[in-house]
Amino acid sequence: MFKKLFDLAINTLYPDNFTCNFCHAEIFDDNGLATCEDCDMSLPKINGNICHRCGDLILDMATYCEICKFEQKAFEMNRSVFLYDGDIKNAIRSFKFDNAKYWHKSFAHYLAKAYKQYDYNCDIICYVPMYKDRQISRGYNQSELLATELGHILKIDVSHENLVKCKDTKNQVDLNFKQRRENLSGAFKVLDKSKFKGKNILLVDDVYTTGSTLNNCSMVLKKAGAKNVYCLTIAHAHQKD
Numbered sequence: 170m171f172k173k174l175f176d177l178a179i180n181t182l183y184p185d186n187f188t189c190n191f192c193h194a195e196i197f198d199d200n201g202l203a204t205c206e207d208c209d210m211s212l213p214k215i216n217g218n219i220c221h222r223c224g225d226l227i228l229d230m231a232t233y234c235e236i237c238k239f240e241q242k243a244f245e246m247n248r249s250v251f252l253y254d255g256d257i258k259n260a261i262r263s264f265k266f267d268n269a270k271y272w273h274k275s276f277a278h279y280l281a282k283a284y285k286q287y288d289y290n291c292d293i294i295c296y297v298p299m300y301k302d303r304q305i306s307r308g309y310n311q312s313e314l315l316a317t318e319l320g321h322i323l324k325i326d327v328s329h330e331n332l333v334k335c336k337d338t339k340n341q342v343d344l345n346f347k348q349r350r351e352n353l354s355g356a357f358k359v360l361d362k363s364k365f366k367g368k369n370i371l372l373v374d375d376v377y378t379t380g381s382t383l384n385n386c387s388m389v390l391k392k393a394g395a396k397n398v399y400c401l402t403i404a405h406a407h408q409k410d
């Protein structure tokens with residue numbers, strides 16, 4: 170009891186000091202974003218008119234971007250917080266490839282803000298899975314870390330290891346439309362379909378690049394009986410017009 174009171178007094182007198190993940194300046198009023206006000210202001214957030222399907226920034230007032238106008242998607246929508254550019258691009262790359270797992274908390278808080286901003290209403294959270302061997306060599310799946318933290322913030326259940334990747338695939342970026350489809354064909358599957366039946370699923374990933382991976386996972390989730398699939402990603406690799 171005494172120890173608890175003592176800790177409370179110490180924490181009130183000397184609150185934890187947090188630092189900005191970008192510039193390492195001290196933050197006194199932490200809101201989970203781990204980003205100081207100056208850095209937050211300068212990050213390339215997606216503001217303005219966006220494609221109603223994939224969430225990409227579009228310059229005119231059209232409803233869909235030039236890609237979504239012609240390509241059907243299996244998900245209802247994707248929204249991304251940032252453009253995949255500058256400091257965000259560097260941060261995501263170190264999050265994925267340099268073992269900088271600490272980024273997941275800040276990014277999950279940004280995703281939680283977007284979840285509320287865009288009025289998502291989902292029953293369960295899923296993430297884009299990695300092929301087993303790749304995950305073993307990286308040591309973690311960054312999208313799973315994001316989904317887990319997001320579930321914790323939003324108090325929504327996270328489904329682990331039910332949507333799985335059963336085939337190793339090439340990087341989608343270097344492939345054309347037809348090759349992308351073949352590359353991902355049969356790459357994902359759902360182990361226990363009853364867990365997704367009739368559910369509104371929130372599908373989390375780090376970057377929206379071509380949308381093929383999210384689309385493929387969504388197709389598999391829909392086949393498993395999911396009612397709707399809503400995607401949420403940290404950043405969008407804007408398709409320049």
Ligand SMILES: [Zn+2]
Nearest residue numbers: 189192205208
């Ligand atoms: Zn900063």
Ligand SMILES: [Zn+2]
Nearest residue numbers: 220223234237
């Ligand atoms: Zn689009």
